Amino acid sequence: MAERRFDPTRLPGFATVAVAVFVLLYLPIATLVAYSFNGGDSVAVWGGFSLDWYGRAWANETVKAAALRSVVIAACASALATTLATLAAVGVVRNRRMKGRAVVYMAINQPLMVPEIVTAVALLIFFASVRQFTGYQGLGYLIAAHAAFCVPFAYLPISARLEGMDATLEAAAADLYATPRQAFRHVTLPLLTPGIIAGAMLAFVISLDDVVITEFVKSAGQDTLPTYMLAQMRRGVSPEVNAISTMLLMVTVVLLTAFFIINKQTNRGKQ
Amino acid sequence: MDEATRVYVKDASKRFGHGATVVHALADVTLTIEGGSFFTLLGPSGCGKTTLLRLLAGFETPTGGRILLGDQDVTALPPNRRPINTVFQSYALFPHLSVAQNVGFGLKMQGIARAKRDARVDQMLALVRMQDFAERPVAQLSGGQQQRVALARALAPEPRVLLLDEPLSALDLKLRKEMQIELKRLQRETGITFVFVTHDQEEALTMSDRIAVMSAGRVQQIGTPREIYAHPANRFVAGFIGESNFLPVTVADGAARIGDHRISLAAPADPGPATLAIRPEDIMLEPGAALSAEVTDTVYLGNAVQIMARLEDGTQIALRQPATIDLPESGQRIGLRLPVEAVQILEAE
Numbered sequence: 001m002a003e004r005r006f007d008p009t010r011l012p013g014f015a016t017v018a019v020a021v022f023v024l025l026y027l028p029i030a031t032l033v034a035y036s037f038n039g040g041d042s043v044a045v046w047g048g049f050s051l052d053w054y055g056r057a058w059a060n061e062t063v064k065a066a067a068l069r070s071v072v073i074a075a076c077a078s079a080l081a082t083t084l085a086t087l088a089a090v091g092v093v094r095n096r097r098m099k100g101r102a103v104v105y106m107a108i109n110q111p112l113m114v115p116e117i118v119t120a121v122a123l124l125i126f127f128a129s130v131r132q133f134t135g136y137q138g139l140g141y142l143i144a145a146h147a148a149f150c151v152p153f154a155y156l157p158i159s160a161r162l163e164g165m166d167a168t169l170e171a172a173a174a175d176l177y178a179t180p181r182q183a184f185r186h187v188t189l190p191l192l193t194p195g196i197i198a199g200a201m202l203a204f205v206i207s208l209d210d211v212v213i214t215e216f217v218k219s220a221g222q223d224t225l226p227t228y229m230l231a232q233m234r235r236g237v238s239p240e241v242n243a244i245s246t247m248l249l250m251v252t253v254v255l256l257t258a259f260f261i262i263n264k265q266t267n268r269g270k271q
Numbered sequence: 272m273d274e275a276t277r278v279y280v281k282d283a284s285k286r287f288g289h290g291a292t293v294v295h296a297l298a299d300v301t302l303t304i305e306g307g308s309f310f311t312l313l314g315p316s317g318c319g320k321t322t323l324l325r326l327l328a329g330f331e332t333p334t335g336g337r338i339l340l341g342d343q344d345v346t347a348l349p350p351n352r353r354p355i356n357t358v359f360q361s362y363a364l365f366p367h368l369s370v371a372q373n374v375g376f377g378l379k380m381q382g383i384a385r386a387k388r389d390a391r392v393d394q395m396l397a398l399v400r401m402q403d404f405a406e407r408p409v410a411q412l413s414g415g416q417q418q419r420v421a422l423a424r425a426l427a428p429e430p431r432v433l434l435l436d437e438p439l440s441a442l443d444l445k446l447r448k449e450m451q452i453e454l455k456r457l458q459r460e461t462g463i464t465f466v467f468v469t470h471d472q473e474e475a476l477t478m479s480d481r482i483a484v485m486s487a488g489r490v491q492q493i494g495t496p497r498e499i500y501a502h503p504a505n506r507f508v509a510g511f512i513g514e515s516n517f518l519p520v521t522v523a524d525g526a527a528r529i530g531d532h533r534i535s536l537a538a539p540a541d542p543g544p545a546t547l548a549i550r551p552e553d554i555m556l557e558p559g560a561a562l563s564a565e566v567t568d569t570v571y572l573g574n575a576v577q578i579m580a581r582l583e584d585g586t587q588i589a590l591r592q593p594a595t596i597d598l599p600e601s602g603q604r605i606g607l608r609l610p611v612e613a614v615q616i617l618e619a620e
Contacts, residue, residue, distance in 0.1 A: 166361070166363065168359055168361055168363040169363050169365060169366075171330055171350070171359075171363070172357070172359060172363040172365070173365075173376070173380075174329075174330075174349065174350040174351045175328060175329075175330075175350045175351070175355075175356055175357045175425075176351075176356065176376050176377035176380055176424070176425075176428065177351045177352075177377050177380040177381050177428065178351055178376075178380045179351055179380075180351075182380055183351075186376075186379075186380075187365060190367045191366070191367055
């Protein structure tokens with residue numbers, strides 16, 4: 001008789017550990033969501049159900065401005081990061097004989113490996129001198145910084161999609177009189193689109209909730225939603241932050257769900 | 272024959288890798304493919320036939336040598352600038368486009384106006400009998416239907432040469448036979464030069480005007496199917512196309528000797544040791560003939576019987592006879608005649 005394959009679900013105590021992990025992961029989030037509906041003004045004492053805090057957050061002009069700023073930065077940064085990631089993926093995946101492929105791969109994924117605080121300090125110093133030199137004060141610094149750390153997240157689904165794509169299709173396009181540019185525009189790009197959308201959404205979510213780099217790079221009056229919330233917390237926690245967090249959570253959940261659905265359809269399309 | 276669609280390959284070679292790991296995929300191949308003909312590159316896998324096809328399409332550039340289309344040197348042209356189209360082994364249809372969009376792709380890239388393009392697409396779909404599928408996504412098609420779309424797509428821009436890379440290998444036997452006839456018809460109707468790559472000798476024999484048999488990166492023989500079957504140039508060709516017996520002989524005075532037996536030859540051959548090749552179906556049974564053999568086994572094949580026998584010097588020989596003859600028993604001695612016109616003298620091993 002063949003020996004049974006190693007199956008972790010058969011280990012003693014597996015169920016207990018699994019339940020503990022899920023409780024630790026989701027109980028705090030559930031609590032946060034629950035207290036966003038708190039009628040009282042404490043984040044620890046329940047004072048009945050109410051949508052008050054949502055109303056207050058919605059009416060708060062500072063919150064609205066920060067939210068809008070977050071969305072603008074995330075949209076610009078993810079568009080930029082996705083474009084760069086697409087070009088990088090096509091360059092790396094389609095040039096198998098390229099020298100220094102490993103180095104390029106490392107460079108692309110650098111933001112995942114270098115501690116974020118190091119990048120933050122480096123950007124703070126670098127942008128300070130740029131600011132002095134150019135006098136530019138706008139959101140461009142934040143967009144550039146966010147785009148930089150979003151590239152690896154956008155790169156992953158795009159390169160995976162490209163690896164799974166039959167290179168013969170590009171040869172067929174060239175055979176049918178498409179110039180390299182036309183082949184990219186009419187064959188590679190349309191087939192890559194699900195990966196690009198997935199990459200863009202991932203980059204958007206990552207940019208939306210960044211605190212560390214934003215905190216270092218932003219100028220006065222450039223608070224994003226997460227840095228605004230951090231500032232509020234310093235003054236004492238109110239359920240308004242819970243309400244904002246819950247809304248942010250909803251946006252993230254919707255985007256991630258869409259990401260998984262697109263990925264699933266992509267994989268089905270491959271079979 | 273059409274001058275502009277003649278393909279001329281001169282001393283083409285292709286090496287992959289370098290140093291100790293270099294692979295000679297193609298070694299100094301020279302051949303002419305006449306315009307408007309059905310030309311087949313035949314050989315086992317790894318013989319260089321697909322590499323040669325990729326050189327013709329422009330997906331690879333040769334390490335040495337030249338490729339001419341008519342009197343134009345196309346050696347350095349990229350695929351999109353060669354009036355040569357390919358039907359890929361995997362078909363390589365664009366999964367995000369409909370059948371009609373696939374067929375119209377080449378025309379669109381050439382910048383041909385919409386109305387003219389649509390008319391041409393309709394015409395091509397009619398040619399391969401796929402009119403009813405124009406708006407379907409290609410993923411919904413069967414293998415045979417995808418094959419037809421791939422053909423229509425490659426033919427739509429009216430290439431001067433059509434390359435076909437083992438296009439029938441993914442189809443089942445019945446469909447393959449149908450497509451063989453279909454391909455011949457398309458070649459005749461369009462008058463385009465077809466260069467067909469296959470490892471299937473039967474496919475090559477039934478479809479081709481001329482065949483180049485390839486092995487180890489070299490062309491072993493070029494000729495009509497009849498020439499190649501009846502007069503193989505060497506042992507590889509004789510063994511790869513159909514079956515052959517190879518008997519060690521000594522050539523002297525215009526005759527080949529097997530032991531004491533002497534077989535006069537139709538064509539002159541160099542004296543000395545040689546190999547005599549003869550097809551199993553060409554050997555005649557002749558009671559009392561000077562060349563005799565002992566039957567070791569018989570195999571019933573339905574429309575024929577195969578008799579395995581051993582010559583006096585111990586060489587095994589196979590002969591094929593109509594199923595209507597009285598089967599000899601194992602151990603029985605039979606007389607054999609090797610007709611002079613069926614005998615080929617090849618180099619000794």
